[in-house]
Amino acid sequence: MISLEVNGKTQELDADPATPLxxxxxxHLQLNGAKFGCGLGQCGACSVLxxxxxxxxxxxxxxxxxxxxxxxxxxxxxxEKPGRVQRAFIAEQAAQCGYCIPGMIMQAxxxxxxxxxxxxxxxxKHMSGNLCRCGTHMRIMRAVERAAREP
Amino acid sequence: xxxxxxxAIVAAVCTACGSDPVAPSATPARxxxxxxLISNGxxxxxxxxxxxxxxxxxxxxxxxxxxxxTPFGTFxxxxxxxxxxxxxxxxxxxxxxxxxxxxxxxxxRHLYPAFPYEYYTRLTDEDIHALYAYIATREPVRxxxxxxxxxxxxxxxxxxxxxxxxxxxxxxxxxDPARDAQWNRGAYLVNGLGHCGACHTPRGALGAEKKxxxxxxxxxxxxxxxxxNAGSPAPVPWTAEQLFKYLRTGLDDVHAIAAGPMDPVVRNxxxxxxxxxxxxxAYLEALAGPPSAERRKNADAALAQAKAGSRANGxxxxxxxxxxxxxxxxxxxxxxxxxxxxxLGTAMTIPTSSNLLRxxxxxxxxxxxxxxxxxxxxxxxxxxxQVKDLAAYIRSEFGRAAAWTDVDEELKKIxxxxx
Numbered sequence: 001m002i003s004l005e006v007n008g009k010t011q012e013l014d015a016d017p018a019t020p021l022x023x024x025x026x027x028h029l030q031l032n033g034a035k036f037g038c039g040l041g042q043c044g045a046c047s048v049l050x051x052x053x054x055x056x057x058x059x060x061x062x063x064x065x066x067x068x069x070x071x072x073x074x075x076x077x078x079x080e081k082p083g084r085v086q087r088a089f090i091a092e093q094a095a096q097c098g099y100c101i102p103g104m105i106m107q108a109x110x111x112x113x114x115x116x117x118x119x120x121x122x123x124x125k126h127m128s129g130n131l132c133r134c135g136t137h138m139r140i141m142r143a144v145e146r147a148a149r150e151p
Numbered sequence: 152x153x154x155x156x157x158x159a160i161v162a163a164v165c166t167a168c169g170s171d172p173v174a175p176s177a178t179p180a181r182x183x184x185x186x187x188l189i190s191n192g193x194x195x196x197x198x199x200x201x202x203x204x205x206x207x208x209x210x211x212x213x214x215x216x217x218x219x220x221t222p223f224g225t226f227x228x229x230x231x232x233x234x235x236x237x238x239x240x241x242x243x244x245x246x247x248x249x250x251x252x253x254x255x256x257x258x259x260r261h262l263y264p265a266f267p268y269e270y271y272t273r274l275t276d277e278d279i280h281a282l283y284a285y286i287a288t289r290e291p292v293r294x295x296x297x298x299x300x301x302x303x304x305x306x307x308x309x310x311x312x313x314x315x316x317x318x319x320x321x322x323x324x325x326x327d328p329a330r331d332a333q334w335n336r337g338a339y340l341v342n343g344l345g346h347c348g349a350c351h352t353p354r355g356a357l358g359a360e361k362k363x364x365x366x367x368x369x370x371x372x373x374x375x376x377x378x379x380n381a382g383s384p385a386p387v388p389w390t391a392e393q394l395f396k397y398l399r400t401g402l403d404d405v406h407a408i409a410a411g412p413m414d415p416v417v418r419n420x421x422x423x424x425x426x427x428x429x430x431x432x433a434y435l436e437a438l439a440g441p442p443s444a445e446r447r448k449n450a451d452a453a454l455a456q457a458k459a460g461s462r463a464n465g466x467x468x469x470x471x472x473x474x475x476x477x478x479x480x481x482x483x484x485x486x487x488x489x490x491x492x493x494x495l496g497t498a499m500t501i502p503t504s505s506n507l508l509r510x511x512x513x514x515x516x517x518x519x520x521x522x523x524x525x526x527x528x529x530x531x532x533x534x535x536x537q538v539k540d541l542a543a544y545i546r547s548e549f550g551r552a553a554a555w556t557d558v559d560e561e562l563k564k565i566x567x568x569x570x
Contacts, residue, residue, distance in 0.1 A: 017469050018472035019473065050531070050532060055531050056532070058477075059529075059532075060474065060532045063466075063469045064532065
């Protein structure tokens with residue numbers, strides 16, 4: 001059994017230690033915010049926070065997560081009470097197909113936790129590992145800037 | 152004798168420091184240069200990798216400002232656009248040639264050998280003429296040079312006269328009549344404009360090349376530049392064709408993906424004349440010499456291991472399986488969308504853990520807005536303990552060599568740089 005702390009709750013899991021965190025989140029814990037995109041750490045759709053930093057959960061085996069704090073999209077807010085970054089993405093309607101957006105939100109969350117007022121260049125650089133194929137980039141940029149302005 | 156004592160003694164006896172200024176002269180008009188000469192200069196500048204040190208990240212080309220970390224402190228690439236006040240707009244071709252050949256600026260001050268005049272001294276008049284035509288016709292950018300931040304006593308420019316007296320040899324390239332034209336062209340480019348030895352030849356405490364150990368492996372901005380001679384750590388010996396492909400595209404499927412300071416080099420060489428890059432490859436293949444029977448046997452073993460995938464158990468193996476294997480393992484081939492099988496890579500076999508740790512933590516990313524190979528960095532997902540377990544496993548499983556002893560030190564250094 002492996003014990004993980006996800007969104008503040010301790011979860012006991014019976015899984016191979018090399019299992020990617022993403023599979024455990026989606027298949028065992030029904031936390032479907034993080035998405036499977038490429039499975040190779042190349043697209044960012046699976047981004048979650050580990051100890052406040054964004055990581056690609058598809059290439060993060062659960063054996064590396066003992067005693068560490070995992071936060072998923074579901075840990076930032078609820079549909080009734082979305083978190084600050086989630087509200088900003090809704091306000092800017094920063095989604096087209098939406099598949100990359102959970103990863104974008106987590107990546108933005110990680111940025112704002114360490115750099116509350118990032119420049120446009122800092123946002124671009126930080127988000128560069130997350131791909132959007134619909135071309136929603138300008139709205140995503142606006143959403144991150146909005147989140148940085150809001151309390 | 153301690154190096155600083157040597158400096159003190161030689162400095163005391165050396166009075167011939169610096170040179171006379173070259174009179175300022177306005178940059179010649181574009182129309183005064185043959186367009187073919189300018190384009191030849193552009194290709195030479197690509198081989199010289201000039202842009203890499205003289206352009207800040209996201210900055211204007213050749214306007215300087217890029218930080219270059221060295222054991223002596225941080226250098227900042229200078230503005231070499233033809234801006235008259237902040238660039239080299241008042242440099243005549245004579246002053247430009249003297250800087251390349253003798254390491255002296257227009258005003259007559261010694262230049263730090265971070266500017267690789269040790270190599271450029273071998274350039275022909277024609278090549279310098281073409282480079283001047285290219286640089287003189289770039290767009291002038293007004294950008295003040297940022298002063299270097301060097302540790303004492305290296306911040307004393309006057310000591311450079313001594314350094315040069317001790318280590319700098321002015322010279323021209325002398326072709327070897329026993330070799331063919333391609334080898335000689337390669338030798339000229341590798342040892343001159345390409346300044347490959349700057350990163351691939353070891354240096355002493357004062358930053359001078361160890362001239363008796365050419366191409367036996369050096370250091371560049373915290374990365375190890377692997378040996379290019381017979382001591383090459385490449386699991387599979389390089390052929391000229393593979394070297395050409397790598398230098399041109401940054402990728403060879405049984406050797407390497409260009410990373411770190413080699414990335415801008417291959418990006419530039421992609422724009423150089425094909426026959427020049429082929430000549431460099433031919434020279435480098437000859438430099439390493441034909442592989443021994445033992446090396447060929449080890450190469451076969453590495454190729455077989457790359458196809459078979461990994462099997463070992465343990466903490467490091469578990470991390471490898473969940474973190475690296477999806478791209479690097481199970482018989483994937485580097486050219487087909489997968490990543491390089493680690494049994495074939497040099498980062499695993501070199502004497503230091505620096506390259507493997509840098510790639511693991513920082514990943515590989517093309518410059519912003521440019522296409523290229525990409526690997527995510529794991530600095531935020533792996534703890535120091537996990538990185539050490541992983542590195543130990545990769546070194547023994549794929550490097551097939553004794554454990555590194557510098558992992559703690561290198562890891563600390565990279566983590567500090569990232570703060």
